Amino acid sequence: MGGPPEVKKRFKIAPHGKNHYSTGIRDLDEIVGVMHRPGCYNLLEIERDVTLSPERLLRPIVSNYLNQGGYVVILPPYGLSASTIFKSLEPLVDKEILSCNLRVVDFKAFSDEDVEPYAILFEGKSIRDDMPHFWNIDFRGRSDKPIFSVVGFDTLEYVYGRDELLKVLGADLAVTRNLGGLRLNIIRPECAITAHLSALADLHMIVRSIHGAIFLQGVKPKTPLLSIELYVDEEGAEVRLTPIL
16 A cells, blocks of 8 residues: 555644634645635545545544544445444544544444444435434534534535535535634545536645655645655654655
């Protein structure tokens, strides 16, 4: 698998700014930090041939927000379950914070398995019935920090279809803007709704694979290819980005 090696230490805290919130990657903050602010609607596009698992891309961002007392709600990218997301964060965030400050969407199974306390259950039949459970998360009012939400639009398109998804896209954008949330949308280019999300995005970054190496590149704002590397010392781990000029 390409990309940085598996992290074995907690990520160093990347502090939030006065008028914006850290992405969890200091080098990325210097490029786009002011665009990661309340009301933002940002997009991370993962190209088809990228083999790096999406939860590894999310961990430095999500854990940084949680470890500074923030609240996070995630609708996982396609192929990831709620338990996969939760377990991937367990080594990086105190268990009490995870239990209190994180919610992850799961789709209702045809079994009587116990539902984890951190899970938000979607029926998977009507997006108009399911999305209000995501928008009206019980975190609201607990903190003066905006709620950071991550949405795998590839999952939504697969479950509900393009036409149904487009019917709630405007409402989803309005909820994020009006309530001052922080949003990171995740999509793959073969999805039919990719162009719509790109047009709406304040910030649009693409994860690319070139000869097995993983790079990040900005569309809004435009950036050169950024090599993704994991740096670890006694104080912890951090992701570093090196421009390829």
